[in-house]
Amino acid sequence: MRRLVVFAWNYVFNHNVNPLRHVQDIPTRHMILQVLGWMWAASFAIAIGSYTFLAISLVGHIALIAAAAITVATYTAAEKRPSLFAPASARRADGEHE
Numbered sequence: 846m847r848r849l850v851v852f853a854w855n856y857v858f859n860h861n862v863n864p865l866r867h868v869q870d871i872p873t874r875h876m877i878l879q880v881l882g883w884m885w886a887a888s889f890a891i892a893i894g895s896y897t898f899l900a901i902s903l904v905g906h907i908a909l910i911a912a913a914a915i916t917v918a919t920y921t922a923a924e925k926r927p928s929l930f931a932p933a934s935a936r937r938a939d940g941e942h943e
Contacts, residue, residue, distance in 0.1 A: 864924035873930050877923070881916055888912035 892905030
């Protein structure tokens with residue numbers, strides 16, 4: 846059980862283990878993880894804060910499901926097409942600006 850928890854933790858939070866490892870630019874990986882973290886925090890805040898009313902509760906659940914879908918889509922894109930996350934104003938391979 847401990848191994849499962851450690852694996853799950855690393856898969857979600859360790860950019861060297863999760864599919865974001867395919868994105869070559871480390872600051873971009875960090876930014877993506879930060880955005881996903883804020884998204885999850887907002888989703889849980891909406892969900893927990895809205896359990897007092899059914900209609901708002903449904904919005905909270907939709908926020909959580911959307912957060913999960915966005916996370917899966919981001920990880921899948923990072924694994925299959927890491928070039929999507931390449932910074933647009935990066936230097937060329939020889940170190941010069943374009």
